[in-house]
Amino acid sequence: EIVLTQSPATLSLSPGERATLSCRASQSVSTYLAWYQQKPGQAPRLLIYDASNRATGIPARFSGSGSGTDFTLTISSLDPEDFAVYYCQQRSDWPPKLTFGGGTKLEIK
Amino acid sequence: QVQLQESGPGLVKPSGTLSLTCAVSGASITISNWWSWVRQPPGKGLEWIGELYQIGGTNYNPSLKSRVTISVDKSKNQFSLNLTSVTAADTAVYYCARGRHAFDVWGQGTMVTVSS
Numbered sequence: 001e002i003v004l005t006q007s008p009a010t011l012s013l014s015p016g017e018r019a020t021l022s023c024r025a026s027q028s029v030s031t032y033l034a035w036y037q038q039k040p041g042q043a044p045r046l047l048i049y050d051a052s053n054r055a056t057g058i059p060a061r062f063s064g065s066g067s068g069t070d071f072t073l074t075i076s077s078l079d080p081e082d083f084a085v086y087y088c089q090q091r092s093d094w095p096p097k098l099t100f101g102g103g104t105k106l107e108i109k
Numbered sequence: 110q111v112q113l114q115e116s117g118p119g120l121v122k123p124s125g126t127l128s129l130t131c132a133v134s135g136a137s138i139t140i141s142n143w144w145s146w147v148r149q150p151p152g153k154g155l156e157w158i159g160e161l162y163q164i165g166g167t168n169y170n171p172s173l174k175s176r177v178t179i180s181v182d183k184s185k186n187q188f189s190l191n192l193t194s195v196t197a198a199d200t201a202v203y204y205c206a207r208g209r210h211a212f213d214v215w216g217q218g219t220m221v222t223v224s225s
Contacts (some may be wrong), residue, residue: 001171034211036155043204043218044155049211056213087155091210097147097167098157 004101023088131205
């Protein structure tokens with residue numbers, strides 16, 4: 001079973017700063033890695049799919065990179081609306097299973 | 110624009126069955142798509158429950174497989190979740206979502222509490 005480990009658990013930054021969030025897989029997941037943003041009381045929102053492709057309507061300040069076991073979500077310049085919890089997620093096809101990382105809370109410093 | 114809407118009881122008794130429905134609008138559930146259920150206990154992370162694909166195929170999270178059934182109602186363009194023998198640990202917000210490798214459309218979620 002593939003386990004996704006996100007770090008840090010909490011990241012304290014100020015608006016305008018650069019945020020770098022990490023997701024490490026216990027074994028290779030190729031590039032089938034997605035990132036989501038979740039705000040309190042809301043459903044998750046897809047940001048990045050296939051490791052580096054921005055979903056429809058996602059601002060260019062969000063970017064994803066990585067392959068194999070190490071992935072990164074970068075927010076180039078934090079907007080006040082970016083403070084939320086971020087999850088990574090992968091799918092393995094055999095056995096079929098989707099798993100999420102434990103999340104990184106991005107909070108205002 | 111594809112939209113998903115969960116519905117079902119907000120309170121289920123311990124040892125009972127949790128039953129939820131996800132209504133799909135803006136797309137036909139019979140067209141090649143993958144549909145999942147995901148849950149989130151209060152204050153915790155996301156857990157995939159299972160999926161429906163190619164209108165009939167299902168995959169379930171091994172940790173829940175013995176208690177879960179996901180089914181489709183093509184005539185109503187919706188799919189459903191049944192989770193049996195529930196306990197307090199099944200208390201969560203339940204979401205339906207579309208996608209195979211990533212979920213691009215989510216329902217708003219529905220809170221289900223397991224309590225007597």
